[in-house]
Amino acid sequence: MSALQDFVTLTLVKAAPLIFAALGGVICERSGILNIALEGQLTIGAFTGVAVSFATGNPILGLIAGVAAGALGGMLLGFAATRFGVDQIVAGTGINLLALGGAAFGLTVVFGQPGASSEVPALGSSGEYALIIAAFVAALLLHVALYKTPWGLRTRASGENPRAVRSAGIDPRTVRLIATAIGGGLAGLGGVYLSLGELDLYSDGMTAGRGFIALAAVIFGRWTPLGATGAAVVFGALAALQFVLQRTGVSTDLMQALPYLAALAALTGIAGRTRAPQSDGVPYTE
Amino acid sequence: MLLAGANPLLGFYALFQGALGGKSQLAETLVQTTSLLFPSLAVAFAFRAGLFNIGAEGQLIIGGLMAGVIGSQLNAPGFIAIPILLLAGAFGGAAWSSIAGLLRARFGGSEVIATLMLNIIAALLANYIIVDLMKAPGAAETAELPHSSWLPTLIPGTRLSIALPIALALAFVLRYIFDRTVFGYELRAAGSAPEAARRAGINLPKMAFTAMALSGAMAGLGGATIVTGVLHRFNVSLSPGYGFIAIAVALVGDLDPIKIIVASFGFGILQSGALTMQALAQVPKDVVSFVEGLAILALAARSFVAERLRAQPAE
Numbered sequence: 001m002s003a004l005q006d007f008v009t010l011t012l013v014k015a016a017p018l019i020f021a022a023l024g025g026v027i028c029e030r031s032g033i034l035n036i037a038l039e040g041q042l043t044i045g046a047f048t049g050v051a052v053s054f055a056t057g058n059p060i061l062g063l064i065a066g067v068a069a070g071a072l073g074g075m076l077l078g079f080a081a082t083r084f085g086v087d088q089i090v091a092g093t094g095i096n097l098l099a100l101g102g103a104a105f106g107l108t109v110v111f112g113q114p115g116a117s118s119e120v121p122a123l124g125s126s127g128e129y130a131l132i133i134a135a136f137v138a139a140l141l142l143h144v145a146l147y148k149t150p151w152g153l154r155t156r157a158s159g160e161n162p163r164a165v166r167s168a169g170i171d172p173r174t175v176r177l178i179a180t181a182i183g184g185g186l187a188g189l190g191g192v193y194l195s196l197g198e199l200d201l202y203s204d205g206m207t208a209g210r211g212f213i214a215l216a217a218v219i220f221g222r223w224t225p226l227g228a229t230g231a232a233v234v235f236g237a238l239a240a241l242q243f244v245l246q247r248t249g250v251s252t253d254l255m256q257a258l259p260y261l262a263a264l265a266a267l268t269g270i271a272g273r274t275r276a277p278q279s280d281g282v283p284y285t286e
Numbered sequence: 287m288l289l290a291g292a293n294p295l296l297g298f299y300a301l302f303q304g305a306l307g308g309k310s311q312l313a314e315t316l317v318q319t320t321s322l323l324f325p326s327l328a329v330a331f332a333f334r335a336g337l338f339n340i341g342a343e344g345q346l347i348i349g350g351l352m353a354g355v356i357g358s359q360l361n362a363p364g365f366i367a368i369p370i371l372l373l374a375g376a377f378g379g380a381a382w383s384s385i386a387g388l389l390r391a392r393f394g395g396s397e398v399i400a401t402l403m404l405n406i407i408a409a410l411l412a413n414y415i416i417v418d419l420m421k422a423p424g425a426a427e428t429a430e431l432p433h434s435s436w437l438p439t440l441i442p443g444t445r446l447s448i449a450l451p452i453a454l455a456l457a458f459v460l461r462y463i464f465d466r467t468v469f470g471y472e473l474r475a476a477g478s479a480p481e482a483a484r485r486a487g488i489n490l491p492k493m494a495f496t497a498m499a500l501s502g503a504m505a506g507l508g509g510a511t512i513v514t515g516v517l518h519r520f521n522v523s524l525s526p527g528y529g530f531i532a533i534a535v536a537l538v539g540d541l542d543p544i545k546i547i548v549a550s551f552g553f554g555i556l557q558s559g560a561l562t563m564q565a566l567a568q569v570p571k572d573v574v575s576f577v578e579g580l581a582i583l584a585l586a587a588r589s590f591v592a593e594r595l596r597a598q599p600a601e
Contacts, residue, residue, distance in 0.1 A: 036340075036402060076583070084587040089338045089398050091583060093533050098579025104572035114572075209406050215399065253414035260403040260410075264385070267395030276396070 007240055012132050013198065014243075015236025017042070019135040020190030021214035022221065022228040023142050024074070024183035029223055030146065031179030032159040032172065034281035036092035037077050039211025040099030041184045045070035045191025047103035050202040051110045054120040063123065063192050070188015071181045073099060078180030081283065082173035088281055096211075104204050115204055122200030131193045135229075138186065142225040155179055159277035162284040172284050187211065216263030223277060235259045304562020305555040311562075313444035317516055319554030320446075321525075323453040324508025325532035326550055327460055328379075328501045330541040334464065335497035336477030341386060341401025342505040343529025344408030345379035347522075349506025351412045352378035353513040354520020355420070357435050358428040367435040372452075372510050379506015380499045382408060387498030391491035397498065405529070412522050427521035437515035447515035456504065457543040464543070473497055505529065526557070527575065534582040553578070 021038045028035035035041075048069035053062030077095055080086035104114065111117045123131070146152035154175050157165045162172035190210070195202045213235050220234075221227030238259060242252040305315045325342035332339035339345075353375040360367055386400035416422050437447035463470040475483040476493045484490050508528070513520050535553050539546030556578070560571040 034398065036398065080583055080587060086583065086586040089340060090533060090537065090586045093340060093530055094579045094582030094586070096579070097527070097530055097534075097575050097582065101572045101575030101577070101579060105576055108572075212402055212406055216403065219399065253410045253418060257407045257410045260407045263403045264389065264400060264407075267389045267400055268393045269395075281396075281398070 007237075007244065010240035010243060011233065011237040013128070013236075014239035015233045016132045016135045016197075017190040017193045017210055018214050018217060018232035018235055019139060019229050020193065021187045021211055022217040022232045023135075023138055023225055024070075024186035024190070025214050025218040026183075026221070026223060026225050026228050027142065027146075027155065027179045027186070028074070028077075028183040029218060029280050030159045030277055031155045031176045032162060032277065032279045032282060032284065033078065033081055033176050033180055033183075034088050034092070035074070035077060035180065035183055036089060036215065037073065037095035037099075037211075038183075038187045038214050039207055039209065040092075040096040041070045041073040041187035042191040042194070042207040042211050043099040043103050044073040045188030046195035046206060047106055047191070047202045048188070049192035050117050050120050050195045051106060053122070053196060054110065054117065057121055059121045059123050059127070059196050062120070062196055063189075066192035066196070067185045067188045070191060071185035073188065074180040074182070074184015075177065077184070078177040081180075082176050085283065085285070088283070100204075103202065107202070107204070117202045119200045120196075122196045128193070128197040131189075131197050134189075135193075139225050139229040146225060156277070158284075159279055162279055166284075166286070176284070187214075190214075213259045216259050216266070219263055219266045219276075222275075223280075235262075300563040301559035302555070303559075305559035309441065310444055311558070313441050313446040315551070315554045315558040316450055317445050317447075317554075318557040319550045320450045320453050321508060321512055321516065321528055322531060322535055322553050322557070323457065323547065323550040324511065325505045325529045326535035326539065326546050327453070327456055327543060328504035328508070329529075329532045330536040330539065330543065330546055331460060331504060332497055332501035333536060333541050334477050335473045335493065335501075336480060337390070337494060337497055337501070338398045339383065339386070339401055339498065339501045340398060340533065341383060341404045341502075341529070342532050343525060343527065344401065344405035345382045345502040345505035346509035346512075346525055346529050347405075347408045347412050348382040349375035349379035349509030350513045350520050350524050351408075351415065351509070352506070353510035354428045354431075355415065357431040357513060358519065360435065361432050362434065364434045364436075364438075367432075368437060368514060371435060371514050372507060375510020375513070376503040376507040379509065380503035382506070383502020384495065384499045387495040387502075390498065391495040397494075409522070412520075416520070416522055425521065426523075427517075428519050430519045431514065435514060436518055437511065445516050447511070449511035449515040452511065453508075454547060456507075457547050460543040505532075531557075531575075531578050534578050534585065537582065537585050 021042055025035055025038055045066040049062040049066030052065035053059045077091050080091040081088045107117055108114055154170055158172040158175040165172045194206055217228045217231035220231035242255050246252055306312055325346055328342045329339055353371040356374050357371045386397045389395035389400045390397045416426050437449055440446045472488050476488055476490055512524050535549045539549035556574050560574040564571040
């Protein structure tokens with residue numbers, strides 16, 4: 001393969017988990033829940049996938065369990081925010097701590113060793129490529145679902161004007177709860193991709209801030225599935241470039257900061273008018 | 287703990303033995319209390335102004351970085367060096383949080399997103415400066431600070447320094463500011479009733495910027511006290527997440543500076559006992575951050591439950 005082909009492949013490999021997590025972020029934010037726990041949901045998915053694959057010997061079961069666990073992590077945020085009046089930011093921070101500590105603790109429980117799990121049956125490179133394709137398919141599906149279906153309309157309306165949704169006889173809190181479940185599940189799938197797709201083990205800190213890069217991609221992509229996917233691919237290309245440069249011995253600490261700096265820049269509005277959904281992060285109470 | 291196959295009673299015993307079992311253990315718990323108190327006050331200060339500063343972690347790192355980088359180059363008598371380093375830390379933290387403050391005040395950008403991003407940028411920047419620019423040999427840390435720059439200890443032979451009384455004094459000053467000054471009143475008004483505050487002539491963007499900068503200064507000061515009082519050098523992993531745990535501490539303390547002192551002590555026990563627990567009872571120390579996450583969720587839901595309970599008709 002040529003160097004360019006290598007680079008494109010690596011870009012897609014690095015972009016896929018960002019796409020999953022960013023799509024999860026888009027759904028949540030469009031419904032009115034600012035999900036800063038994407039990082040935690042990636043961690044939950046990555047660890048659960050490995051633990052279940054280890055226990056059953058079947059990486060497909062690991063994948064399903066990882067997605068389900070991510071969805072539960074999302075619903076934890078959803079329940080806290082919609083039913084228990086917990087501030088979304090506070091709950092998200094709590095879930096991030098919970099997930100990181102829980103996975104590190106889980107390593108000792110399941111594998112009897114801290115730091116990293118042993119190698120488990122994984123999805124292999126064909127599974128990895130299938131997941132990369134799935135990421136782009138998910139983006140298209142979400143685009144259609146958000147803009148062409150009643151569910152999408154309800155979800156978007158809950159994020160813009162939940163009172164209007166309520167007067168249409170639908171409880172926006174339920175809409176938001178469903179959004180956090182789907183969003184958390186997508187982030188969980190991103191985690192499974194990291195642990196069972198790209199690798200075959202879980203190690204502490206392996207998500208490495210991707211949940212926050214995904215948040216940046218959501219903003220840069222202006223809260224749309226296709227926009228966020230595009231931003232995730234750009235950030236994936238940056239990661240691929242770092243990987244190439246690292247091999248030549250160039251320091252990449254500053255390059256790693258680029259996605260986060262891009263998010264800061266987006267907050268100033270230089271990338272055009274960026275506006276979060278009107279009720280993004282605003283609790284709905286009756 | 288049961289899950290980890292350890293005896294939970296032994297685990298708890300080890301936790302408290304490790305945190306409170308003797309003079310040196312108690313001193314170490316107070317060290318952790320101090321390191322938590324600064325960022326917790328920072329978080330509470332910003333929350334009171336209606337700002338979600340979840341960037342105390344990054345501000346603490348930048349504060350520590352300033353103190354460590356300057357401190358390792360500076361050889362001056364303590365009464366000159368120590369104030370310079372503490373101020374440098376506070377300044378660094380304030381500068382860092384001001385980026386988020388500026389984005390919020392000038393562009394209306396979400397301080398949540400900004401501080402989240404700044405946390406990670408701070409860690410990367412620290413790594414870049416220490417490893418790539420200063421070419422740290424071996425571990426990613428600065429050289430040791432000269433002894434004259436070390437904070438004086440309160441109990442000889444321990445790491446407990448005058449950082450503790452400084453943090454306590456800061457808590458009382460904040461309590462005074464909140465309760466007794468016009469600025470504190472305006473700050474709380476901007477936080478609890480922004481529309482009313484605006485109509486009353488309070489400049490909300492300016493208030494947001496000021497509150498954010500002061501909040502960052504407190505977290506940065508905390509980072510500087512870890513460098514000058516605890517580690518005596520800057521290390522890129524100087525914080526085990528103090529800035530995030532601080533959110534739990536601030537909530538447990540009802541955003542009240544005095545209650546936050548007590549809450550910091552409680553979490554300080556967890557932090558310092560965790561290592562002993564791991565060694566004695568084979569309970570992994572990560573269980574503590576799991577517990578802290580749970581605590582954040584449970585405590586944040588507490589007011590809701592309390593409201594529901596109050597809403598029950600009295601029998």
